[in-house]
């Protein structure tokens with residue numbers, strides 16, 4: 001069992017059982033942080049915690065399904081009572097499911113919104129409450145470049161991520177006035193178990209360790225958005241400012257063919 005160092009700074013990473021979250025937890029522990037790692041898969045979290053033994057910091061597992069608001073608040077309270085005040089909250093838990101627009105249905109959209117948007121909100125509320133009271137802390141929300149504009153097959157995922165970007169933009173100046181810093185992460189394609197399911201080629205794909213290094217470096221800076229890989233982010237930023245006629249003329253070529 002990995003034991004916390006009482007002098008280390010404390011981070012909370014949600015969705016830390018695999019992919020970007022696991023890589024961020026690892027990166028932080030390698031830098032000496034005590035990391036509360038949460039997700040639904042307790043076994044994967046325990047394995048990560050065991051593997052991290054020997055690093056300067058530690059990873060401690062906290063099982064959590066972020067779709068449960070009471071459990072999210074309780075886990076945050078448990079982390080603070082066991083490890084001490086959280087300095088850095090990285091709200092990363094999320095999922096993806098492509099939706100064929102011609103077969104649009106309620107349930108897949110509900111799931112994406114409940115995990116990606118409301119799951120983040122369930123963790124954000126107790127974190128903001130504590131950080132504002134202490135007038136300290138950094139909050140990091142993992143959104144996506146897919147939240148910049150509507151993309152084919154992304155009506156549910158993109159909506160959930162666009163909601164997060166907008167929410168972070170709204171909160172950033174309000175929380176800055178209380179000495180709490182808000183960051184928004186907008187990744188392009190990162191190789192993880194989530195994207196391993198994608199049947200299409202993913203441009204500028206990077207690995208989770210590179211993404212984690214960018215995130216951990218970024219939250220030491222004063223910028224709002226941490227986006228990568230850079231070339232893909234530039235393309236998406238250009239698409240974001242195109243007028244609709246031009247945007248739809250370009251993007252309709254990416255609509256999957258229906259046989």
Ligand SMILES: NC(=O)c1ccc[n+]([C@@H]2O[C@H](COP(=O)([O-])OP(=O)(O)OC[C@H]3O[C@@H](n4cnc5c(N)ncnc54)[C@H](OP(=O)(O)O)[C@@H]3O)[C@@H](O)[C@H]2O)c1
Pocket residue numbers: 014015016017018019020021038039040041042044064065066067092093094095096115119142143144145186187188189190191192193194195
């Ligand atoms: N990979 C990319 O290319 C990419 C690009 C842009 C944005 N993102 C975003 O980055 C984040 C991480 O993605 P990833 O690629 O690392 O995905 P991943 O490999 O599927 O990991 C997702 C993590 O979220 C956790 N999670 C999912 N549903 C949860 C729930 N209901 N409650 C608690 N934890 C839950 C999973 O753990 P359990 O299943 O154990 O709960 C897992 O640890 C997501 O928000 C994703 O949208 C990823």
